[in-house]
Amino acid sequence: xxxxxxxxxxATDGAARAGVIETPRGQIRTPAxxxxxxxxxxxxxxxxxxxxxxxxxxLGNTYHLMLxxxxxxxxxxxxLHRFMNWDRPILTDSGxxxxxxxxxxxxxxEQGVTFKSxxxxxxxxxxxxxxxxxxRLLGSDIVMCFDECPALPADRDRIAASxxxxxxxAQRSRDAFGDRPGHALFGIxxxxxxxxxxxxxxxxxxxxxxxxxxxxxLAVGEGQEAMFGCLDHAPAMLPVDRPRYLMGVGKPxxxxxAVERGIDMMDCVLPSRSxxxxxxxxxxxxxxxxxxxHQDDPRPLDEACAxxxxxxxxxxxxxxxxxxxxxxxxxxxxxxxLHYYQDIMAGMRDAIAAGSFAQWxxxxxxxRAQGDIEPL
Amino acid sequence: xxxxxxxxxxATDGAARAGVIETPRGQIRTPAxxxxxxxxxxxxxxxxxxxxxxxxxxLGNTYHLMLxxxxxxxxxxxxLHRFMNWDRPILTDSGxxxxxxxxxxxxxxEQGVTFKSxxxxxxxxxxxxxxxxxxRLLGSDIVMCFDECPALPADRDRIAASxxxxxxxAQRSRDAFGDRPGHALFGIxxxxxxxxxxxxxxxxxxxxxxxxxxxxxLAVGEGQEAMFGCLDHAPAMLPVDRPRYLMGVGKPxxxxxAVERGIDMMDCVLPSRSxxxxxxxxxxxxxxxxxxxHQDDPRPLDEACAxxxxxxxxxxxxxxxxxxxxxxxxxxxxxxxLHYYQDIMAGMRDAIAAGSFAQWxxxxxxxRAQGDIEPL
Numbered sequence: 001x002x003x004x005x006x007x008x009x010x011a012t013d014g015a016a017r018a019g020v021i022e023t024p025r026g027q028i029r030t031p032a033x034x035x036x037x038x039x040x041x042x043x044x045x046x047x048x049x050x051x052x053x054x055x056x057x058x059l060g061n062t063y064h065l066m067l068x069x070x071x072x073x074x075x076x077x078x079x080l081h082r083f084m085n086w087d088r089p090i091l092t093d094s095g096x097x098x099x100x101x102x103x104x105x106x107x108x109x110e111q112g113v114t115f116k117s118x119x120x121x122x123x124x125x126x127x128x129x130x131x132x133x134x135x136r137l138l139g140s141d142i143v144m145c146f147d148e149c150p151a152l153p154a155d156r157d158r159i160a161a162s163x164x165x166x167x168x169x170a171q172r173s174r175d176a177f178g179d180r181p182g183h184a185l186f187g188i189x190x191x192x193x194x195x196x197x198x199x200x201x202x203x204x205x206x207x208x209x210x211x212x213x214x215x216x217x218l219a220v221g222e223g224q225e226a227m228f229g230c231l232d233h234a235p236a237m238l239p240v241d242r243p244r245y246l247m248g249v250g251k252p253x254x255x256x257x258a259v260e261r262g263i264d265m266m267d268c269v270l271p272s273r274s275x276x277x278x279x280x281x282x283x284x285x286x287x288x289x290x291x292x293x294h295q296d297d298p299r300p301l302d303e304a305c306a307x308x309x310x311x312x313x314x315x316x317x318x319x320x321x322x323x324x325x326x327x328x329x330x331x332x333x334x335x336x337x338l339h340y341y342q343d344i345m346a347g348m349r350d351a352i353a354a355g356s357f358a359q360w361x362x363x364x365x366x367x368r369a370q371g372d373i374e375p376l
Numbered sequence: 377x378x379x380x381x382x383x384x385x386x387a388t389d390g391a392a393r394a395g396v397i398e399t400p401r402g403q404i405r406t407p408a409x410x411x412x413x414x415x416x417x418x419x420x421x422x423x424x425x426x427x428x429x430x431x432x433x434x435l436g437n438t439y440h441l442m443l444x445x446x447x448x449x450x451x452x453x454x455x456l457h458r459f460m461n462w463d464r465p466i467l468t469d470s471g472x473x474x475x476x477x478x479x480x481x482x483x484x485x486e487q488g489v490t491f492k493s494x495x496x497x498x499x500x501x502x503x504x505x506x507x508x509x510x511x512r513l514l515g516s517d518i519v520m521c522f523d524e525c526p527a528l529p530a531d532r533d534r535i536a537a538s539x540x541x542x543x544x545x546a547q548r549s550r551d552a553f554g555d556r557p558g559h560a561l562f563g564i565x566x567x568x569x570x571x572x573x574x575x576x577x578x579x580x581x582x583x584x585x586x587x588x589x590x591x592x593x594l595a596v597g598e599g600q601e602a603m604f605g606c607l608d609h610a611p612a613m614l615p616v617d618r619p620r621y622l623m624g625v626g627k628p629x630x631x632x633x634a635v636e637r638g639i640d641m642m643d644c645v646l647p648s649r650s651x652x653x654x655x656x657x658x659x660x661x662x663x664x665x666x667x668x669x670h671q672d673d674p675r676p677l678d679e680a681c682a683x684x685x686x687x688x689x690x691x692x693x694x695x696x697x698x699x700x701x702x703x704x705x706x707x708x709x710x711x712x713x714l715h716y717y718q719d720i721m722a723g724m725r726d727a728i729a730a731g732s733f734a735q736w737x738x739x740x741x742x743x744r745a746q747g748d749i750e751p752l
Contacts, residue, residue: 039700069671085693
């Protein structure tokens with residue numbers, strides 16, 4: 001794969017940034033939202049449909065793929081892009097977060113983590129070196145450092161010790177990654193909600209040097225206010241000329257608030273998972289398609305949305321297929337949610353380029369204020 | 377809806393026939409295979425994808441749709457075509473067969489059938505008149521007579537009595553249907569495996585007069601040999617200038633054998649249902665994608681197939697997503713199976729037109745003989 005990895009910052013508006021990441025597999029327009037393709041598929045979507053929503057890049061999960069079908073198998077089959085029929089960029093996480101949150105009996109040492117598969121109970125080990133190897137076997141375009149991430153709240157000493165372990169692992173990840181033109185390695189800032197620890201982490205990562213930097217350890221139970229409090233200072237600690245990635249975020253207003261605070265990339269299962277549970281995100285808030293009030297409603301989810309669910313189907317139909325547990329319900333609602341998320345990203349990119357982010361933000365808030373709120 | 381319903385027989389080759397049914401919603405090339413869209417969706421498929429497989433017409437199930445979301449509701453929402461975003465022809469069954477086979481406590485009288493919904497236990501009645509009304513509310517292009525169909529084996533008296541009831545209901549269906557230009561009403565021949573009863577039924581239906589005729593009461597447990605034995609004489613009893621429809625059939629070799637015996641239309645859930653259970657039909661037989669032998673196989677399901685599953689994915693990928701219970705497994709395998717079924721139909725239509733059905737049939741058999749047989 002010829003070409004190189006680079007980031008160009010094209011515009012700023014307040015702390016918000018718009019730019020382009022160039023990769024040998026194509027451009028990633030930032031701010032970018034990355035749909036999650038956990039097990040080599042964005043659930044209920046054909047990859048060409050994911051591309052049609054406007055996604056430039058997907059996220060794949062090292063933890064899931066190493067267990068099934070296995071990284072070496074994917075490598076033999078030509079890599080993850082070919083395996084799942086997605087030729088645009090892929091970012092893979094390191095497996096660290098999911099080992100901590102999903103795996104069974106696990107043991108954490110300086111060396112790494114041993115754990116048992118949630119699928120068949122088999123034993124596995126993840127270390128910075130093995131995580132780099134797996135992400136290379138998958139053919140990932142953007143590789144994440146192997147790190148440890150404590151759930152919040154946690155005491156300061158626990159957060160500090162964890163962050164420093166992650167920084168030592170960041171160095172080992174950098175060493176193991178080596179020199180791979182066209183592929184990027186991102187460091188992950190830790191430190192919980194402690195500003196000094198975030199500073200220490202940012203300095204450690206910058207000293208090592210990465211192609212991009214993630215703000216890690218957020219969206220783990222601290223709440224939006226605390227997350228935004230951290231994002232008011234954490235992104236600015238990171239090099240201005242590298243993309244900044246907020247992992248695992250979030251709801252539409254989380255995403256807007258993160259971009260407003262200087263974040264360039266995000267990922268979350270929420271739009272796809274919600275599509276399967278009947279939760280629909282629109283300009284006007286949240287719909288729960290399961291509710292009986294939709295059963296005779298001939299209107300689309302959102303009359304201004306250009307996705308197939310909104311162009312071709314009534315709320316009454318979507319209610320019917322959801323209640324009937326038909327697969328097309330997951331297909332259409334996921335498509336809509338991913339399309340809406342990408343509409344938000346495109347709107348923010350345009351607004352930042354035009355210097356009108358505040359106006360865009362006001363319109364975003366006004367749309368939500370006038371509309372539907374139907375929690376699940 | 378302007379225009380009229382007509383059938384043109386273009387070619388015959390032995391008993392096999394090729395032609396075109398014209399409807400205000402478009403042409404149906406025969407022999408035609410109709411995918412089943414039970415609850416206003418062909419499971420795991422977008423309707424535009426169903427059209428891409430080559431399907432000219434779908435089947436909808438009166439029984440399911442009357443219970444959920446309800447025929448009156450679909451009518452208020454603009455009819456079934458608009459509701460499910462399918463603008464080509466739709467054939468609806470009468471509900472009779474599914475009431476007999478699926479519904480709970482039921483009571484059969486001369487008037488009709490009362491039964492309890494399998495969804496919520498509510499009480500419902502189906503009569504020839506109500507079935508015609510429901511199919512009109514749905515906006516069906518080809519409406520089926522309301523009939524009764526005994527499971528086989530059954531004794532001759534039971535079959536004869538049931539057939540004669542169905543013939544009285546056929547007259548009531550005809551009377552209730554009325555005159556609806558552009559919409560067709562099909563009669564359903566009954567009589568089990570009894571040739572004289574089939575004759576009696578065909579004569580009764582022909583006397584009433586229908587736009588097409590179904591061979592009913594087969595594929596209900598009698599086996600392929602007995603079914604073909606019946607099809608050796610039953611279709612020829614029906615008017616030559618009307619389409620002949622074999623209901624609920626079947627496996628690829630059932631379909632080929634039925635066309636060989638003079639059938640013009642068929643429907644079956646098998647290709648879509650099998651797509652969800654991992655059973656794959658190809659020119660070379662049957663694959664069970666669940667089997668471990670596929671886990672490292674880089675080949676497509678069928679190298680000659682032009683469907684997206686075969687163009688873009690390996691058997692290894694399809695095995696992985698099936699084992700991981702990912703929705704895309706149902707989406708891709710259903711698409712392949714429906715595409716393969718339509719390939720068979722197109723091949724038979726071309727062969728009949730060219731007078732080479734026997735050669736086509738020999739090649740069909742040879743492909744299956746050389747290949748995979750992996751029963752579930």
